Amino acid sequence: MTTRTATDKTRIRHDKRIIIxxxxxxxAITLLAWQLAPGHADTTxxxxxxxxxxxxxxxxxxxxLIIRYxxxxxxxPTWLKITTDTWLAVIWITVLAIYLY
Structure with a gap:
């Protein structure tokens, strides 16, 4: 059985706070995107x-946010963070380009 140090407990508490x-x-982003959707309100x-x-x-x-947290x-490792960020940028830029084309 391992015991947690004060530093471990602080890190766990910090990680939980960041996830929240x-x-x-x-x-908030979901509600904002929903509010921006055409035809959501009585206005056009x-x-x-x-x-x-x-x-x-x-x-x-x-x-x-989902991938990171x-x-x-x-x-x-840093290489994985950079790879996921690059992958996201390529995917979403491609989606935007297809939609605007």
Whole structure:
């Protein structure tokens, strides 16, 4: 049986707090994207380029938060962090380019 040191307990508490903040950010981004959706409210919203870019950027941010904080990439080696960020950028830029084309 191993005992945890005070430093380990502090790190675990800090990690839990960060995950809660990430979850709150994900919830806020989801609600914002839902609010931006055309036809959501009684008013009419045009699906223009600015709105498309905003929703794609929000999707990119959500994916990065999920990968970084819920798939434990934040504790991974730097090369893996860079690889996942590059992969996300390529995927979301491609989605945006396809949608705008």
């Amino acid at each position: 903040y990430a979850w709150i950010a994900l919830t 919203t045009r699906l223009d380029t600015g709105l498309i870019i905003a929703v794609v950027v929000l999707g990119l941010i959500k994916c990065r 819920f798939m434990e990439i934040r504790h991974a």
